[in-house]
Amino acid sequence: MSHKILLIGGHGKVSQLLTPLLLAKSWSVTSMIRSPDQKATIEKLGQxxxxxxDVLVSSIEDVKNEGDAKSILEQVNPDWVVWSAGAGGRGGAPRTLAIDRDAAIAFTKASIHTPSIKxxxxxSYLASRRERPSWWTDEDWAAFEKVNNETLPTYYKAKIAADEVLTVLAKERIDEEAKKGVAEADKFCGISLRPGTLTDEKPGGVKMGKIGSRGNSSRATVAEAIVAVLNTDGARGWFDFVDGDDNAEDAVKKCVKDGIDAAEGEDIEGMKERAGKL
Incomplete structure (x- = not known):
């Protein structure tokens, strides 16, 4: 089945690896980029x-609220949306919060509130969480705290906020769809894909599911994992992974079959309270 995908942050390293993989599935892709100077680079990926x-030149920094995001969604009319954008550490804390939190949440809300988007x-990233999961070691937790409290505190605040809004609103939509008798296969899928430390290594296998907080993920493998999750019916929730030996699509299918969601252990009620303020 053909799908129309809005890829937000199309000029990023992962997105440039991802775009040909999506197109190879005969899916349509609208790659959203911030500058006309980037257009030729993206167009080559479709050859x-x-x-x-299609290439849409529209800066994420202009998206201030759900209404701004909705206008872009109405222009593109996708049935799937992929957020692979970020400030990349440029512009200091205000820009990180504006893009990685505010714009991400705007697109999350607008997408979930659009019935045609499925x-x-x-x-996201592996350590975007507030609670220590039962499967993490003391060393995992210490590494998590160092990264999120010392190395990337603003990025952490932005990403966890966006992840929580996605988790809460996706569940609300699924609950509403269940009340309406929507078939399981047709219910909304909200997905937080959570790699380890990004590298430029060649693509390979993955280790996915209830894993620790440490490990690398090649950007090429992240791109393959995105395709695998999108291509798997019923894949929803948090997918933690690092480089490993398992085929990405097989690993995703196993997580879905076994009901593994790395959001397990998070305070859902706390999520709802925080998400309601954003």
Whole structure:
């Protein structure tokens, strides 16, 4: 089945690896980039691919609220949305919060509140969580605290806020769909894909599910994991992974079959309270 995907942050390293993989599935992709100078680079990614590629020049920094995001969604009319954007540490804390938190949440809300959009996937990171999960060691937790409290405190605040809004609103939509008798296969899929430390290594296998807080993930493997999750019916929730030996699609299917969601252990009621303020 053909799908139309809005890829937000299309000029990023992961997105440039991802775009040809999506097009190879004969899916249509609208790659959203911030500058006309980036357009030629993106257009090359669609050469010789069966899927259709469009390029939308529209800066994420102009998205201030859900209404701004909704206008872009109405222009593109996707059925799936992938958030793979970020400030990348440029512009200091205000820019990180404006993009990684505020704009991400705006697109999350607008997508979930659009009935024709069936999947929203955000690329987060392994340590984006508030509670220590039962499967983490003392060393895992110490590494988590160092990264989130010392190395990337603003990024952490932004990403966990966006992850929590996605988790809360996705559940609300699924509950509403259940009341309306929507078939399980047709229910909304909200996905937080959570790689380890990004590298430029070649693509490979993954280790996915209830894993520790440490490990690397090659950007090429992240791109393959995005395709695997999107291509798996019923894949929703938090997918933690690092480089490993398992085929990405097989690993995703196993997580879905076994009901593994790395959000387990998080304070859902606390999430609801915090998300309601954003």
């Amino acid at each position: 010789g691919q069966p899927g259709k590629l 999947k929203f996937l955000t690329v």
